[in-house]
Amino acid sequence: MTLKKRIIMIFLFSSLIPFISIGLISYYTIYSILTNKIQSGIQSNLKQVELSLEGTISNLNHVSQQLAFEGSVGKKLDQLLSSTDSQPYERVKMKSNLKDELSLITFTNPSIGLTLYYFQNDHSYDLENSGVKNSFSPEQLPLLAQYSGISYYGPHVSNNSFDNQYVLSALRKVELPNRDDVYVYIETGFHLTQSILNNDQTGVKNSHIFLDNDGRIAYSELPDTYAMDTIFPGIENGKSSGSQNGFYWFRQESNQGWSIVSVIPKADYNKEMNRWFVQILLFSLVFLGMSLFLAWLLWKMVYRPLSGFNKEIKLMAQNRIQSGIAKTRIPEFDYLLDQFRQMKVQIWELFAEVEQKEKRRVDLEVEKLLYQINPHFLMNTLDTVHWLAVMNGQIEIDRLVTSLNKLLHYNLGKLGQASTIQEEIEALRQYLILQQIRYDFQFDVQIHVDEEVLKMPIPRFILQPLVENSLYHGLSDDGFIRVEVKLTQTITISIHDNGSGMSEEFIQNLLNNSEVENRKVGMGIGMNYVKRMIDSQYGERAKLEINSVIGKGTSILLSLPLSEVEPNHDKSNGC
Incomplete structure (x- = not known):
């Protein structure tokens, strides 16, 4: 998958996943809120309608109770019905009084509409307060509830001849002593039931x-x-x-x-929920389009710097240096390009330095070979001298030849091949034996080496030239040489003597001019060799210091990094 596709996919995922998650959470949250809102509103509205209707029915019950026998109007109705036809005036007067009382009751109860007394046996009615439709028949009305001797009907179309609205009604038995077919019929007022049902919020x-x-x-x-x-x-x-x-x-x-x-x-x-869902969907499409557009812009911002990097890499592969410096106008990428160009310059400088060091290493090989005159023949000859000295009882000559043979075997090893500190110390001891036999004065040599550094790798032929320097620069009979090898954060080698000392000018000439040194040193490999060797092997990580005071002595300090070379115990040069 290309970087462009990866950027677009990652950008889309990083943008859409939080959005989708928030959208789903919002959807379920808002769905729950809207559902609860609608359901709560419906339940609340139903409760209000139910309470209003209960109040209306309760009012019907209350008014019908006044018109029953227990009330004053019911007793007067009983008197009217009990009167005989021989008292027409009294009947008219009682009927008029009853109508007045009915009118007063309905007037004081505006929620009450049609009111009348219904006689079930002959399906007739009387004392109505308004006109009654010819189709009036309580038995045909839709029964809603029935308890305590009262039947409630409705909603149904009013039986009032002047009203076609839906009403609630109640039919209550009057319970007269002399008749059991008399009922009071009451309807709710004009538009009351319809207004209750239409009260929707x-x-x-x-x-x-x-x-x-x-x-x-x-x-x-x-x-x-x-x-x-x-x-x-x-x-x-x-x-x-x-x-x-x-x-x-x-x-x-x-x-x-x-x-x-x-x-x-x-x-x-679901209308409100669907409307909200459509809005979220449209917003999601807009957000998706914006995400794709931003991902494309992001790719363009990355593509241009990548093209610059590609161009720089091609120039580096062609061993060419960019003449002009192109800018991406993005600080981070400009910084990386600058770092890459600096790295490219440093790489070429490093190549040149490695090439120079390798050339110096070859020069050292050639220089050493110039002083190795038929080493195999020389060591074989010394071995013959050794056995002749043994046969003739020349112990001192035997000791001299044995030490010289060991030293030559070690020193004539391949230049640059790694050794160990223990092997280097042993070669140094053989060298000092030869020097003490060679010269007619005695000097004290002290060697102290930490145990943990004995097996550590070190370039071959490092210690002898440093000690050789102390012998050739003014060491007398009461002189001493102290060699210390310690392990700190580096391998620290220090050599101290109490010779005549050297000037600073002589020290610089000793380190940098091999010809001056070679005229005095028998092996021809001295301080300048050590300096070039550690520069070739370690570069700036190694340090060689010489401190000397005229008439008091010289101190040489050599610091080498750890684990830079592997020891090689190849004895191919032996004879």
Whole structure:
């Protein structure tokens, strides 16, 4: 997969995953809020409708109680019905008084509409306060509830000849002593029931269904879906809400046992949620487009610097240096390009330095070979002298030849080949034995080496030229040489003597001019060799210091880094 595709995918994932997560959380949160809001509003509205209807029914009960036998009007009705036809004047007067009292009661109760007394046996009525339709028949009205001798009906169309609105009504037995077929019939006032049902504050289109005490539909605003005189489905287990036939329904049961159900089409119920979902979807599409556009811009910003890097790498592969400095106008990439160019310059400088060091190493090889005159023949000859000295009992000559042979075997090894500090110390000891036999004065040599450095690698032929320098520069009979090898953060080699000392000018000439040194040193490999060797092997990580005071002595300090070379015990040069 290309970097461009990866950038676009990562950018999309990093942008869309948080957005989708927030969107899902918001969706479920808002869905829950809206659902709770709608359901709470519907339940609250249903509760208000139920309380209003209960109040209306309670008022019907209260007014009917005044018109029953227990009330004053009921007693007067009993007197009217008990009077004989022989007293027409008294009957007219009593009837007039009853109408006045009925008018007063209905006037003081504005929520009361049509009121009359109904005689069940002959299906007649009397004392009505308004005109009555010819089709009036309480037995045909939809029964809503029935308890305590009172039957409640509705909602149904009013029996008032001047009103076609839906009303609630009550039919109560008057309980007269002489007749048991007399009932008082009362309806709610004009528009009262309709205003209660239309008092909807939920903001959604809903319809109402009234259920009687048995769950039968007594009134339905959706007769095609929920027909009257049928059992409302879904309330068998006492549920207060549910969904059916493309509608959501919510039920509120009254204290008298009847129920009112609010039915809402699912499309209307989810309208607000769907509107919010469409808005989120449109916003998501806009956000997706912006993410793709930003990913493309990001790719363009990365592509241009990458092209610059590619160009620099090609120039580096072609061993060319960029003439002009191109800028990406992005500080971070400009900084990286500058660093890359500096690195390229440093690489070429390093190549030149390595080439120079390798040339110096070859020169050292050639220089050493110039002084190795047939080493195999020389060591074989010395071995013959050794056995002749043994046969003739020349112990001193035997000791001299043995030490010289060991020293030559070590020193004539391959230049630059690594050795160990232990091997270097042993070669130094053989060299000192030869020097003590060679010269006619005695000098003291002290060698102290830490145990942990004995097996550590070190370039071959490092210590002898340093000690040789102390012997050739003014060491007398009472002189001493102290050699110390310690392990700190580096390998520290120090050589101290109490010779005549050297001037600073002589020290610099000794380190930098091999010809001056070679005239005095028998092996021809001295301080200048050591300096060039450590420069070739370690570079600036090694340090060689010479401190000398005229008439007091000289101190040489050599510091080498750890684990730079591996020891090689190849004895191929032996004979």
